Amino acid sequence: MLSAKSLFQEILDDDESFALFCSIAASGESQGGWENARIAELVPETQRALAPKITRHGADEDKHGRIFNALLRKRGLSPVPVPPETDYTMLLERSGIGLAHGRLRRDEPLTVQDIVTYLAHSRVTEQRASEQMELLRRHFADDPELGRAVRMIAGDEDNHLAYCHEELLRFAYAGHGRAIQRTLRECALAEIRVYRDVSLAVMAHMGRILNWPRPKAAVLSAGIRAVYAYERVAGWRRMVSLRMPERSNALGGPATPEPEAAAG
Ligand SMILES: [Fe+2]
Numbered sequence: 001m002l003s004a005k006s007l008f009q010e011i012l013d014d015d016e017s018f019a020l021f022c023s024i025a026a027s028g029e030s031q032g033g034w035e036n037a038r039i040a041e042l043v044p045e046t047q048r049a050l051a052p053k054i055t056r057h058g059a060d061e062d063k064h065g066r067i068f069n070a071l072l073r074k075r076g077l078s079p080v081p082v083p084p085e086t087d088y089t090m091l092l093e094r095s096g097i098g099l100a101h102g103r104l105r106r107d108e109p110l111t112v113q114d115i116v117t118y119l120a121h122s123r124v125t126e127q128r129a130s131e132q133m134e135l136l137r138r139h140f141a142d143d144p145e146l147g148r149a150v151r152m153i154a155g156d157e158d159n160h161l162a163y164c165h166e167e168l169l170r171f172a173y174a175g176h177g178r179a180i181q182r183t184l185r186e187c188a189l190a191e192i193r194v195y196r197d198v199s200l201a202v203m204a205h206m207g208r209i210l211n212w213p214r215p216k217a218a219v220l221s222a223g224i225r226a227v228y229a230y231e232r233v234a235g236w237r238r239m240v241s242l243r244m245p246e247r248s249n250a251l252g253g254p255a256t257p258e259p260e261a262a263a264g
């Protein structure tokens, strides 16, 4: 039977598909780490209080990248090149969502509007990250190979999402509500398209590696398109709502180090 769990299990059981899965994940995480580190360095004077949280956000993403690479090493595998059509972070940046990398490379302080853009972009992408990790946590939390890594990353992504809600609400109360709503909507509508395209591309690669029969590949791509259709009509709204998280100041304090087992 074709379920999310059986699909993941199949990808995780084969060295080549596992290497591609971990490499794509590690690359996305470390791009996120770089972006956050640069944003933390360029925070405008009036928002200094936010800098340590952005640094922590970046440190978490870098740690996730290291964890995915460590999972590869533990299996005796090396990272493989990430096909550009599967590069979610790069494709989002190319479609003009979030802060452009060219802007982040310049040593020029960001504006408050830039910080709002960064937080809105993160609100949307962290929702995706936290939902994807929740799916993995549901099925693999007790897996001897992946369990600790999955639990740790899933917990971190939940914190990132909570932090985005809290900080965006703070900016909304300070009068940025309309800009936030506009930016969130733009980000969400772009993200669901990029997510569909990347999912189709990843599944095409996995299908080739795992020799999926044509009907199976067809069912999967129909499923991905159906998710997009739902998100385009209604699902995107879950990515733009704001509510005070149960856990406040989720990124106060330093990053928790990765578990020995995953780092080893
Ligand atoms: Fe992450």
Ligand SMILES: [Fe+2]
Residues within 6 Å of the ligand: 061, 126, 129, 156, 157, 160
């Ligand atoms: Fe994250």
